[in-house]
Amino acid sequence: MMEFETIAVIGLGTMGHGIAQTVALAGGQVRAFDINAKDVQDLHSRVSRNLAVMVEEETIPEVNIEEVLSRIICCHDEMDALTGVDFVVEAIAEELQLKQAFFSRCEAAVSSKTILASNTSSFPMSKIAEGLETSSRMLNTHWFNPPHVIPVVEVIPCAQTSPETINRTIRFLKELGKHPVRINQEVPGFVLNRLQIALFREMLDLVGRDVISAEDLDIAVRGSLGLRWAAVGPMRVGDFGGWDILSKVYEVLATELRSDARLPEVLEQMRSQGELGLKTGQGFFEFPAEQQERIAAEKDRKFMAWAKLLRDSYDA
Numbered sequence: 001m002m003e004f005e006t007i008a009v010i011g012l013g014t015m016g017h018g019i020a021q022t023v024a025l026a027g028g029q030v031r032a033f034d035i036n037a038k039d040v041q042d043l044h045s046r047v048s049r050n051l052a053v054m055v056e057e058e059t060i061p062e063v064n065i066e067e068v069l070s071r072i073i074c075c076h077d078e079m080d081a082l083t084g085v086d087f088v089v090e091a092i093a094e095e096l097q098l099k100q101a102f103f104s105r106c107e108a109a110v111s112s113k114t115i116l117a118s119n120t121s122s123f124p125m126s127k128i129a130e131g132l133e134t135s136s137r138m139l140n141t142h143w144f145n146p147p148h149v150i151p152v153v154e155v156i157p158c159a160q161t162s163p164e165t166i167n168r169t170i171r172f173l174k175e176l177g178k179h180p181v182r183i184n185q186e187v188p189g190f191v192l193n194r195l196q197i198a199l200f201r202e203m204l205d206l207v208g209r210d211v212i213s214a215e216d217l218d219i220a221v222r223g224s225l226g227l228r229w230a231a232v233g234p235m236r237v238g239d240f241g242g243w244d245i246l247s248k249v250y251e252v253l254a255t256e257l258r259s260d261a262r263l264p265e266v267l268e269q270m271r272s273q274g275e276l277g278l279k280t281g282q283g284f285f286e287f288p289a290e291q292q293e294r295i296a297a298e299k300d301r302k303f304m305a306w307a308k309l310l311r312d313s314y315d316a
């Protein structure tokens with residue numbers, strides 16, 4: 001028996017389709033809905049393709065794909081998707097009013113026990129839940145892309161979220177094979193996006209000043225910080241290195257680091273030239289149009305290989 005038997009996934013884009021897949025793969029019954037009928041229609045074939053690649057990459061064991069798909073009911077009506085479910089995951093567009101309106105409709109549609117989770121990347125749950133009677137059963141479960149591959153999910157309750165809602169959600173995410181991490185306060189960007197932007201500020205500054213090339217920066221981080229962080233985590237790296245030494249380095253360097261709120265010049269320039277990365281064919285690296293699909297698929301396969309390594313190292 002899973003913590004929740006029937007789960008609605010609303011919004012089946014980049015995130016929602018992978019979340020629906022993850023739940024169904026773990027044995028949950030999914031009711032899936034998107035306002036775009038094509039996303040609903042394509043859901044089974046999308047999940048089927050993902051699963052085939054994951055089996056090929058040995059991210060998951062051999063699986064009966066048809067059986068997994070039989071647990072995903074495609075709904076063409078929001079109310080139909082929400083009826084009788086124990087848990088709702090909202091993965092619709094990142095617009096506050098849309099999300100507020102959706103959860104307000106949920107109030108009338110779900111039972112008094114149903115837990116309501118948003119996948120918002122930026123809005124505090126307290127803002128989305130404002131004025132709703134369901135707020136004690138609402139929280140943010142912030143998944144990472146691709147959601148069926150990246151293990152971590154940030155769990156961010158708001159002040160009104162009940163301890164039972166938090167605990168049951170964490171148990172459920174663990175049942176899905178995820179690594180939920182609880183964020184104790186509603187700070188903007190939660191935790192991982194804060195870290196990512198703090199590092200990007202410094203990295204873009206260094207690359208912009210030509211202290212290092214983008215290519216060498218990737219080599220440097222992958223083969224040092226990235227490897228150590230993936231293997232044991234940054235806080236343990238600190239414990240292993242010794243905080244006396246790190247304190248000295250911190251004191252010397254802290255005043256040298258970029259600390260202003262302006263967009264780094266190199267990023268400003270790339271943005272104005274439309275060099276936005278893979279989607280426009282040019283970022284720090286070049287992505288010829290005819291190779292973009294292959295490059296994106298290869299990137300996902302690399303994530304899968306590293307996720308498998310990580311899982312094996314946790315299991316060991």
Ligand SMILES: NC(=O)c1ccc[n+]([C@@H]2O[C@H](COP(=O)([O-])OP(=O)(O)OC[C@H]3O[C@@H](n4cnc5c(N)ncnc54)[C@H](O)[C@@H]3O)[C@@H](O)[C@H]2O)c1
Binds near residue numbers: 011014035036098121
């Ligand atoms: N893409 C990411 O890397 C990422 C990572 C973490 C969190 N998120 C968050 O997840 C959510 C979804 O992001 P995404 O990248 O999957 O977006 P997306 O644009 O790929 O998908 C959103 C889907 O929601 C559907 N939709 C919009 N309004 C709807 C409604 N009222 N009812 C039902 N369906 C509706 C759209 O048709 C679309 O298919 C956002 O809140 C986003 O901030 C995204």
